[in-house]
Amino acid sequence: MARTKEFDPDAALQAALELFWRRGYEATSMADLVEHLGIGRASIYATFGNKHELYLKALDRYAEVRNPPLLDELSQPGSALPAVRTVLRRFAAESASEHQRLNGCFITNTAAELAPHDSAAAHRVEVNWEHLETLLHSALVRARAQGELPPGRDPQALARMLLVLMQGLRIVGKASTDPARVRDATEQALTLLD
Template sequence: MARSKEFDESVVLHKAMLLFWEQGYEKTSLQDLVEHMGIHRRSLYDTFGDKHSLYLKALDRYGDLMSAALKSEASRGNSARQALRFIFDFMIEKGDDMPLGCLFVNSAIELAPTDEQIDGKTSQGFQGEEQLIADIIRRGQQSGEWGAHHDPELVAESLHNSLVGIRVLGRTSAGKEKLHRIADASLAALDK
């Protein structure tokens, strides 16, 4: 008779995601994962497979959480402009319970050049974020906030690139004031 799991799979996956986000893939050992997740090595393998498989699942979890968070932030806005501002502010001001930077950015830098699966996951995550931004720009164009001369996909690519840069700078000693200035300049492009 099989033993039932003595842990919540979602909770321990979240712990693994946070550890990978903070330390990166290569610097996170199996022992680090076992200790941080609070499960036995055998349980890790039985539930998630090897370290790489666990990392892919952690990226999926991160993608789901970020997608939900960004959509939630955008929905708080009374206007398209405010929706974009809330997304930028969230990326700059996100809570102390979250590691600095972005797991997608970290993964793209550390692993995507040599790992097709990681490249696919990070690209998919970035595309989802760009699509959300493009949809908000279209909404702003329909409401008359911005002119129809803007290509929503092109502007979304540019704004997303600014968000990625903000996430990278967020891991450095750059102050939040600087990050907000970058956000302001990026969003001002829609007024031209």
């Protein structure tokens, strides 16, 4: 007869996500996970697989939580350009906040730490970036159709530029103690939407 799990797998996955997000993949050992999750190594392996599989599941969870609000925000009916501006300014504010400065963005952290040599992590990063770029592109196409964006502006190129800016904000925000750096860069980039 199979034993009943004595822990909540969703809570354990969330705890793993928070630990990986704060410390990174390489700096997090299985012993750290056992201690932080409060469950045995065998239970971690049986439920999530090895450390790498657990990391990828945590990364998937992060995307599942972060992406729907962006979709809602950028696809609201009505004027599209204010939503794009709001999202960019929120990214800048989050990037300069103490919490984000210490943790950064889990996707961006993964891009820097694992993507160059881990194809599974790189794939997840790329999927997330494609999703964000598509959301931005769709909002900018709507903005152009509504007359908010000058006709000569290329929504695809602007979406890509904004994606790169947003990822850069996360990196600079994590390393810099000067919030004006990310705020000024964001406001300068937003002038390209005028």
